Structures are given as structure tokens and as C-alpha cells.
Amino acid sequence: MSKKKIHKKSVILRILPLLFLWFLSCEKIEPHKIKNLNGNHIGVIGHGGMGFQSFSNQLPHNSFSSVVQTIEKLNADGVEVDVQLSRDGVLMLYHSELLESLTDCFSCVHESYAKDLLKCRYRNDFYANVFTNEKIISLEKVVNRFSQRTIKPLLFLDLKTFLPCETELTYEEYHQSIVNSLLELIEQYQGEDWIFVESWDIGLLKMLQVKNPSIKLKISNGEPESIYQAREHGFYGVVMEYQNITREEVGLAHSMGVRVSLYSPKSRRGIRKAIQKNPDYIQTDNVTLLQQFLD
Amino acid sequence: MTVRTFILSILGGTCFFLLNLQDLKAGKILSETEGIAWGIQLNNSLSYTGFSNALVVAAQKNNLQWYGGPRLLTSDSYVPTKGPWGLNTGLTWFFQGNEKLRALVNLDYQLALLKPYNPHNLPERGLNTTHEFNLSYGFTYYFLQNIGIGNSIGFGQYLERFHDLQEDIIRTYSGYSGLIRIHIHYSF
Numbered sequence: 479m480s481k482k483k484i485h486k487k488s489v490i491l492r493i494l495p496l497l498f499l500w501f502l503s504c505e506k507i508e509p510h511k512i513k514n515l516n517g518n519h520i521g522v523i524g525h526g527g528m529g530f531q532s533f534s535n536q537l538p539h540n541s542f543s544s545v546v547q548t549i550e551k552l553n554a555d556g557v558e559v560d561v562q563l564s565r566d567g568v569l570m571l572y573h574s575e576l577l578e579s580l581t582d583c584f585s586c587v588h589e590s591y592a593k594d595l596l597k598c599r600y601r602n603d604f605y606a607n608v609f610t611n612e613k614i615i616s617l618e619k620v621v622n623r624f625s626q627r628t629i630k631p632l633l634f635l636d637l638k639t640f641l642p643c644e645t646e647l648t649y650e651e652y653h654q655s656i657v658n659s660l661l662e663l664i665e666q667y668q669g670e671d672w673i674f675v676e677s678w679d680i681g682l683l684k685m686l687q688v689k690n691p692s693i694k695l696k697i698s699n700g701e702p703e704s705i706y707q708a709r710e711h712g713f714y715g716v717v718m719e720y721q722n723i724t725r726e727e728v729g730l731a732h733s734m735g736v737r738v739s740l741y742s743p744k745s746r747r748g749i750r751k752a753i754q755k756n757p758d759y760i761q762t763d764n765v766t767l768l769q770q771f772l773d
Numbered sequence: 774m775t776v777r778t779f780i781l782s783i784l785g786g787t788c789f790f791l792l793n794l795q796d797l798k799a800g801k802i803l804s805e806t807e808g809i810a811w812g813i814q815l816n817n818s819l820s821y822t823g824f825s826n827a828l829v830v831a832a833q834k835n836n837l838q839w840y841g842g843p844r845l846l847t848s849d850s851y852v853p854t855k856g857p858w859g860l861n862t863g864l865t866w867f868f869q870g871n872e873k874l875r876a877l878v879n880l881d882y883q884l885a886l887l888k889p890y891n892p893h894n895l896p897e898r899g900l901n902t903t904h905e906f907n908l909s910y911g912f913t914y915y916f917l918q919n920i921g922i923g924n925s926i927g928f929g930q931y932l933e934r935f936h937d938l939q940e941d942i943i944r945t946y947s948g949y950s951g952l953i954r955i956h957i958h959y960s961f
Contacts, residue, residue: 519892534823534848536948550944551935553890609949629939769890773855 514728515737516758521555522768523634524548525741526573529763531605538580538600540571541612545620548765549631556632558676558741558761561617563656568592569617569663575642581614586643588652592616621667630672634739634761635660636698637677657685664693676717676739680707687711696739702727709734717741717761720752728755743768809834812919812960816840816861821931821950822885822903823848827861831958838865846885856888856900867913874914879925881907881952895938904932907952919960927952 512518527544528535537544540559548554560573570587577583577590583598598614600606617635624631637660641652664673670692677683678699686693697704698717705727708716715737728738741761743752749768752760762768809832816827829842839862846857863881870876885903909927916922931950936943 522890533951534821547946550937550940550942551933551946553938627940766890770855773890773892 514756514758521759523759523761524554524557524765525761525763536605536609538606538612542615558634560638561635562587562638564592566591569659589643625667633673635675653682705731708736725755814958816956818954820952836867859885879909889936898936901935905950909952921958925954
């Protein structure tokens with residue numbers, strides 16, 4: 479009996495230090511060490527909404543529930559969404575070139591009418607198929623929802639300006655249409671302070687800037703030179719993959735008044751690295767993990 | 774959890790169930806216990822709220838077992854956001870079995886208490902909560918007289934109550950949940 483007790487005690491004595499080490503291993507970022515142009519706070523931006531899908535996050539990217547719940551449920555600072563223009567000039571949220579890659583529809587967004595796109599159901603993976611009934615939505619639906627909030631969430635619009643299907647449209651015509659639709663929407667909802675436009679195409683951003691200089695524009699071509707381009711054109715900031723920029727380059731951008739958004743970190747290691755670079759915003763697939771680092 | 778893991782676990786559990794069906798049928802239904810049989814159980818679960826461990830007290834009377842105890846969520850992401858503690862309780866019915874192997878049906882409830890993300894120190898109205906209800910089936914295999922190991926697999930629903938801090942609104946969400954569990958039981 480006494481031997482049994484001694485054995486139990488030794489097991490506990492071995493487990494306790496391990497538990498103590500586990501608690502010590504919890505990482506925390508000190509908020510006072512974050513220095514950026516966003517009030518020394520890193521904005522948590524959900525990539526396509528609540529990030530990549532899993533059993534715990536069954537919602538597809540760019541779906542209404544995913545985008546809205548990032549703000550209303552997770553209390554994130556904002557969301558990044560992918561925007562394309564339908565054949566009849568309606569801005570829609572969709573990531574990929576072809577509809578069949580993520581939904582039960584076929585063709586491309588630019589060759590489909592909005593009324594048909596709204597019927598396309600996400601079926602990109604097991605979770606979307608089994609657990610959800612999410613469909614493609616218009617950008618206006620999200621803007622309208624967010625415009626009713628007292629504190630507006632940040633809405634980063636990643637313009638997808640490709641024309642993958644055969645079309646009579648030229649790139650110039652398509653760009654002009656997308657610019658006109660965006661301007662109309664932003665002005666209708668007075669979104670200059672909370673709607674940000676991202677594109678790799680500087681020409682497209684210039685078109686927007688000429689028509690409405692108060693819109694916040696960001697270059698997303700992923701090149702470190704974009705920092706200089708953003709300063710030269712007077713854009714709000716740049717969007718970079720977190721591994722493609724150093725802490726010093728982020729500091730350089732800040733010294734020029736250029737905000738930096740980093741994207742793609744989702745692992746614990748990646749998020750820690752991204753935070754240490756002092757960006758203004760992080761667009762992440764793992765919103766809750768990033769929040770745990772920052773809170 | 775990947776889709777592959779999820780499907781393989783379900784298939785594995787089903788195969789295990791079918792392979793042992795004859796043995797279970799051959800065994801008699803568990804006899805009545807004298808009074809309440811007490812024990813403790815470690816539930817290691819994968820469900821809507823990710824991985825979690827619960828150390829529960831179990832009380833068994835005849836073929837019905839109740840268990841309950843604290844739960845610690847161990848997933849470091851997807852759990853919004855801090856304060857990953859909760860509760861695990863439920864009822865297990867051992868519908869078939871013998872001294873070694875017992876087939877069970879389990880009605881499980883899991884609670885997760887989560888502190889909202891609040892970097893701007895807005896007024897909070899308590900903790901966010903996630904409730905999960907799952908119905909599962911599984912086994913416990915007693916490799917020693919009073920120590921058994923088992924698994925269970927099932928589906929259910931989750932119900933969440935989250936505080937939208939900026940609008941100061943409590944919002945509720947619900948959807949499908951699931952449960953894959955490995956448990957270790959020790960009878961006193």
C-alpha cells in the first residue's frame with residue numbers, strides 16, 4: 479500500500495514540472511513593443527473572412543457568414559475579400575478564376591450575370607458540402623451590413639482583374655467598369671474611411687485615385703519596390719507576403735508614411751514572425767490564433 | 774483535423790464495431806451493479822471546439838453511467854479566443870457487452886468558456902460560450918479488471934453565444950458538430 483502511494487507521488491512530481499514548462503512555453507507579444515502607423519496596434523484582418531476551412535470553421539472563404547462572423551463573432555478589426563465584376567456590372571465576392579473550382583456553377587464571374595451568380599453554392603470541400611449552404615454574394619450585401627455598425631470594420635477589397643474566360647471585353651473596358659462600380663458603391667455608403675482597395679495593377683489604382691483621391695489604395699504586387707511606388711503615387715500602403723519583407727523594410731515604409739499589410743501567416747511560427755515585423759495589419763487565415771498572440 | 778482523419782476515424786470505428794459485433798452479441802448483457810459504482814475517466818476529444826481533455830467523475834448504476842467534470846481545451850487556434858476552460862458531462866448506456874468489452878451509446882454535453890478578443894478594452898458582458906451536444910456510439914475495452922480504454926464517434930449540434938463588443942449585442946450561432954473521443958476509465 480505504501481509503495482503504491484510512493485509511486486503515485488513520484489508520478490505527480492514528474493508531471494508537475496512538465497506542466498510548469500508547458501505554461502512557461504506560452505508566448506505573448508508585448509503590445510508596447512509594437513510600433514506602427516496604426517496607433518501601435520496590429521489590425522487583425524480575416525483572410526476571406528474567418529480563414530481557411532476546417533471542422534471548427536466550416537464556412538467557405540468570401541461567403542456571407544464567414545465575412546460577417548469574423549467581425550460580429552470574433553471581434554476582428556476587419557476582413558479581406560476578393561472582388562470580381564459580373565457581366566452586368568455587379569461587384570461580387572469570389573476568389574478563383576473559374577466558378578467550377580469552388581461552386582456548383584460553371585464559367586467565370588465576368589461572363590455570368592449577377593442573378594445567376596447568386597445561386598452558385600460553395601462546394602469546394604467536405605465542410606462546405608456537408609455542413610453549410612453558403613452561396614456567392616455581392617459586395618454590396620457585406621458593405622450594407624457593415625455600414626450599419628457604429629464602428630465600421632475595415633474592409634479590404636482585393637481586386638481580381640483577370641479575364642480567364644473568352645470574352646469580348648478588353649482589359650481597359652473591364653478596368654473602367656470595375657472602377658466605376660467601386661466608386662459608386664464606396665460613395666453611396668460613404669466608405670472612404672473604412673473600405674480599402676488593393677490591386678497589383680498600379681494603373682487601375684491610379685484610375686481610382688484620379689476619380690476619388692480620398693479612397694485608401696494599396697499595391698499588392700508583392701515586390702519590396704512597391705513601397706517606393708506607393709510613396710511616389712501617394713497610396714495608402716502596400717500588401718506583402720510576410721516572408722517577402724524584413725522588419726527593416728517595414729520600418730522604411732513607415733518612415734515614408736506607407737502602411738504595410740502582411741498576408742499568409744497561419745501557423746504559430748508564421749504569425750509570430752509576422753508580428754515581429756511590426757506591420758500595420760495582418761491578413762491571416764488563422765484569426766483566433768493571431769488574436770491570442772495580440773490580446 | 775483533416776477531412777481524411779475525420780473520415781478514417783469514422784470508418785475505423787465502424788469497422789471495429791462490426792468486427793466485434795458477434796463477440797458482443799455472444800456476451801450477456803451486463804448484470805446489475807450493487808449500488809453505485811464510482812470511477813474516474815479521462816476523455817480526450819476532438820469536436821467542433823477542437824481538441825480537449827476532460828477529467829470526469831463517473832458514477833454507474835446497472836447499465837447507465839453518468840459522468841461530469843472540468844474540461845480543458847488544448848487547441849491553440851480556432852478557439853475564440855482566450856480562457857479555454859469548460860465542462861464535460863453526459864450519460865452513457867452500455868447496451869451490450871461482457872466483462873472485457875462493452876458497447877455503448879453516449880449522450881454528451883461539452884461547454885467551452887471563452888474570453889472575447891478585446892484589444893480596445895470595451896465593456897464586456899461575461900464570457901462567450903460554446904455548447905456542444907453529441908450522440909455517439911463506441912466501446913470500452915477492459916484490459917485490466919478496473920481499467921478500460923475506449924473510443925466513441927458521433928454527431929450533434931453546437932450552439933454558441935458570442936458578444937459583439939463594438940455593437941454590444943449578444944449573438945447566437947448554431948450548426949453541426951461532431952465528436953471523436955478516446956477515453957480511459959478507472960473504476961474504484
